[in-house]
Amino acid sequence: MTRRSLLGSLTAATLARRLNGLPPLTVKDARVIGTNGGGNYRWAFLKVLTSEPGLYGLGTAGNHYQPHAVIAALEKHFIPWLIGRDVDRIEDLWQSAHLRTYWRNGPINNSVLSAMDMALWDIKGKRAGMPVYELLGGKVRDAVPCYDHAGGATPEAAVESVRKSLAAGFRHVRVQFGAYGGGGFIPKGQGSRPEGGSDGPAFDEEQYVDQVPRLMERVRSEVGAAPKLLHDVHSHLSGMNAVEFCRRMQPLQMFFIEDVLPPEQLAWYRQIRQNCTTPQAVGEVFSHPFEYTPLISERLIDFARCRVSAIGGITPARKLAVLCENFGVRTAFQEGGENDPVNQLAAYHVDISSPAFGIQEENRFPPLVREMLPGCAEIRKGYLYGSGKPGLGIDIDEKLAAKHPLGAFPGGGAYTLDRTMDGAVVKP
Numbered sequence: 001m002t003r004r005s006l007l008g009s010l011t012a013a014t015l016a017r018r019l020n021g022l023p024p025l026t027v028k029d030a031r032v033i034g035t036n037g038g039g040n041y042r043w044a045f046l047k048v049l050t051s052e053p054g055l056y057g058l059g060t061a062g063n064h065y066q067p068h069a070v071i072a073a074l075e076k077h078f079i080p081w082l083i084g085r086d087v088d089r090i091e092d093l094w095q096s097a098h099l100r101t102y103w104r105n106g107p108i109n110n111s112v113l114s115a116m117d118m119a120l121w122d123i124k125g126k127r128a129g130m131p132v133y134e135l136l137g138g139k140v141r142d143a144v145p146c147y148d149h150a151g152g153a154t155p156e157a158a159v160e161s162v163r164k165s166l167a168a169g170f171r172h173v174r175v176q177f178g179a180y181g182g183g184g185f186i187p188k189g190q191g192s193r194p195e196g197g198s199d200g201p202a203f204d205e206e207q208y209v210d211q212v213p214r215l216m217e218r219v220r221s222e223v224g225a226a227p228k229l230l231h232d233v234h235s236h237l238s239g240m241n242a243v244e245f246c247r248r249m250q251p252l253q254m255f256f257i258e259d260v261l262p263p264e265q266l267a268w269y270r271q272i273r274q275n276c277t278t279p280q281a282v283g284e285v286f287s288h289p290f291e292y293t294p295l296i297s298e299r300l301i302d303f304a305r306c307r308v309s310a311i312g313g314i315t316p317a318r319k320l321a322v323l324c325e326n327f328g329v330r331t332a333f334q335e336g337g338e339n340d341p342v343n344q345l346a347a348y349h350v351d352i353s354s355p356a357f358g359i360q361e362e363n364r365f366p367p368l369v370r371e372m373l374p375g376c377a378e379i380r381k382g383y384l385y386g387s388g389k390p391g392l393g394i395d396i397d398e399k400l401a402a403k404h405p406l407g408a409f410p411g412g413g414a415y416t417l418d419r420t421m422d423g424a425v426v427k428p
């Protein structure tokens, strides 16, 4: 036997041992499946096909405001790079895909990474014959508690809405008042406006700080101390208004206040910490996994609040959960009505296997979506359950998806911004 053939046979033996007798597996092809889900969704899924016939993985590149940019990034730049690579090396592929663009992170690149990462975990789980959470260490809880969405323009309507959520089995309920920002709006046409300017609802910080704690006090006094109440400020406050808002909310024992400040003003969380004990959930619009590091390591926040697909998938979400665990911070992965069932399941697998889990935002899908994506997670009595099938546990009916293609969007699909009385934009 020559030295070369000896080395060759050693490598083959090592590989067979590493894969427990399974043959090496490579990416044969990948394709993007864009769909509106039979409604107003803007979803882009990636199906990664392997060298083993019939074995594939599914991931989401969800980005509601720029789905066509993500699809172009996948098709023109990412898929040609991925084909032929070793499917088993998820961490190495994540690292090299992350650095492949030289300029890294951001909502386009990390949505691309998410699609790949989820598909690779899906394949690994299918290969092992196990749900992904088993590969992450197994369940540390029996199901994943979710918070429901409730609210109303008046305290009476909000109370009724919270009671409905509680009756459905939710223990955690987010309460908003009126518009998504949740109160603090000067109604359309009212107040002193600039000539020729907008006359739509105008956001007013001081009104928000004045109104919302009083509205929430009414809700708390009606529903009692037991329900865990949440509220999302949607980054609408600045500086000392954010500090004062959290201070006024302290007696209401909120489960958390979400994004009281925009991502440009994170240093103010130090002032909030020094002035009150209201728990802070932060980071819905984060896409850079390292934005969290100072907030978590200095214990300036209580919940990491990003969307799994926005930060690059299960691999970085799991690392974020471990970082949270080490510093006593919890996770509260974001969903939101426009998000998709594949991302929901990716979050589920991290949630159910992480000691740092705090809460999961709910998301429910209409019958057509459940038919298009068989294996969708289910929410029953406030808890999220996965399908229990190997991998992520979800599939896609491509023929049905093709009947509901992703179209063009009026105005390019931009996020609708709130404005102040003088017509300036408010950070979402």
Ligand code: MG
Binding pocket: 232, 234, 258, 259, 284
């Ligand atoms: Mg939010």
